[in-house]
Amino acid sequence: MPEVGASDYLRSVLAPVHQDEGGSVAITVAIPAGVVSGHAVHPAVWLRRMAAEVRSRPGPEQGKDAVARIFETHASRRDDHTLSVNALMDSINHVYLADATLTSGSAPVTPGRGTLWQVALADVSAWTVGEPGPS
Template identity: 30%
Template sequence: MTDPTTEPDASAPAVDWDPASDPDGLTWEDVQSRDAYLDFLLDLYFDTADQGRGALGLTLTVGGAVVSGIAISRAEWIERSVALLASPDTTPASEHLDQIWNRLHGRYVEVSKRRDDAGLPIRARRFVHMRDVRILNGHSTDVSLWRGALADVSGWTIGSWNPPGTLTSEQESGA
């Protein structure tokens, strides 16, 4: 969404960084922000490691649909997703999913911290995570959790049509 020909990217890596010698093999594509303004806003609420506990009303345009809800961190999205799947019948599966997703997220946090401490650019945010979501695409669909690729976002605004806690318990459970 950001026009790179007219706006400098505040999240762009320092010019002396060379992807050819990056210790983790990251490329310009890996560290380049899709939208510096949206990334900065999400970093402000959830930090660059995407583990903060804030909440931000956000409305996005994605593939012609409007997606409106409360943006949350990846850590909170993992926690809520696992909780949605947990039941007496699925406890082993949800516990395994919890371990795998948290291990992946933990690795991301560790690498981001190490790179930041070394003055290297970190991997750019690639997804936005939301709760209490309403999707409008000819009709309205409410979902409790949503994850979408930032590369698919063509527009956004601060604010949501779904204030926190407006979904019914049936909508929360996916029924």
């Protein structure tokens, strides 16, 4: 039975972003929770931004720093730009979205800039390039 979820077309759109930490592409995906739109970024960029987000929150510095270091360690291990095309395509299992908004029902659940979402491709039932809004 063929895999249900994101197509190889979506992986193809994400591949250049996974090869270039400076790249991004606006993407909207449909998942069971609703519709998520944002800018797909390189996983290492997403992980470093997640570390910065953890550090910016209130709470004990020691705990925040320990959690942030986990994200930074994973970011330092990403080396997608050296993968062959086939290995790269096989390695793309998530969309890493920055400045993301989840819309569930008729209202945005996470409005505002800076929100980070990781979406499993297996959960994507539909997708498009771009974000909803006025043209």
